[in-house]
Amino acid sequence: MYIYDVAKSLGFRFDTKKEKTKPKDFALCVAESKRQFAPVLFIAKPLCIMSQNRRKQMKNLNGTWLKIKTGDDYCRPEFIEFNNDQIIHFELELKSGNELSKVRTEWSEKLSESKYEFVNNNRIRIFRMGKTHTVLSETESKTEDTEFATDYERIEPTKTELESKKIETLKFKAQWNKEKIPLTFNKILDSPVIQEMNKSMKRNGRKLILENLQGTYFASIYENGERETLIGIKEIDEEKAILFGFSEKPYEIKTE
Incomplete structure (x- = not known):
């Protein structure tokens, strides 16, 4: 997932x-x-x-x-x-x-x-x-x-001592409803089948891009090259991240 x-x-x-x-x-x-x-x-x-x-x-x-x-x-x-x-x-x-x-x-x-x-x-x-x-x-x-x-x-400035280039190399799993979900930047999120379909239609597919507004980092979800949704990053270090911006409780998700 x-x-x-x-x-x-x-x-x-x-x-x-x-x-x-x-x-x-x-x-x-x-x-x-x-x-x-x-x-x-x-x-x-x-x-x-x-x-x-x-x-x-x-x-x-x-x-x-x-x-x-x-x-x-x-x-x-x-x-x-x-x-x-x-x-x-x-x-x-x-x-x-x-x-x-x-x-x-x-x-x-x-x-x-x-x-x-x-x-x-x-x-x-x-x-x-x-x-x-x-x-x-x-x-x-x-x-x-x-x-x-x-x-x-x-939004408030993300609490971190890491540079953006370092953050982009990190890999996390978010815990939600007892499931582990990978959080990885600059990688295609679609399944191999969807990737093949996108390729035939000359579409870029979905990926997470790290972006920054006023000191707040976001994991921006892009669909075919267009920014669709922003997932805020409240805190991040090499061990964990706290994400915010969800419509239902919990409003924050902690990764590891």
């Missing part, structure tokens, strides 16, 4: 068939319901609810926050920052080598008009209202108002 299988089990999605769209002023995500022939489309918009008590309970919102992807999330990796009453959204671009930089998108929200809660000191959950459109058959469908929750985790 490969590391991307675990990420998928925890909520990450690795579909190869999807349509990339230009970022808009709202979050556009396409989900598929568990019911057969019932694809679901939701468009998330801010939920304008925030009580006085919520204002009093506001905690430290400094720093940069990684959007936690779920199995229904087709969007590219994204970050947010809080500036006074604004929630500012960013995407990524490769600066040089394995260094990443943030690029501000056109989408911003008002914190005072948002409903949110703190999962822990470094994880915030923002609720947005949207529509769920369920196709029941070729002639029937229904649309419902739905509240969607998105988690964001604050």
Whole structure:
């Protein structure tokens, strides 16, 4: 079992068939319901609810926050920052080598008009209202108002004394649900059968690439040369690593 299988089990999605769209002023995500022939489309918009008590309970919102992807999330990796009453959204671009930089998108929200809660000191959950459109058959469908929750985790510089070149040579196994999963950089993650199929279709396949944003290392999952998902590295040395950025508990995974 490969590391991307675990990420998928925890909520990450690795579909190869999807349509990339230009970022808009709202979050556009396409989900598929568990019911057969019932694809679901939701468009998330801010939920304008925030009580006085919520204002009093506001905690430290400094720093940069990684959007936690779920199995229904087709969007590219994204970050947010809080500036006074604004929630500012960013995407990524490769600066040089394995260094990443943030690029501000056109989408911003008002914190005072948002409903949110703190999962822990470094994880915030923002609720947005949207529509769920369920196709029941070729002639029937229904649309419902739905509240969607998105988690964001604050990133902090990775605790390590190792250089990136050294980290790339390390090999670990992550422990999750009593299974050992290998964590290896710059190696094709697909099975030999999938590799042969990718080769015939001139596809690059999946691999983990070590990248760095503001001192935080990420094991970035690439699919056919495109960055799909970020797995954060909280700590790493030659003996172990602690990974973060998962959509379900445990939010962190320790490797060995």
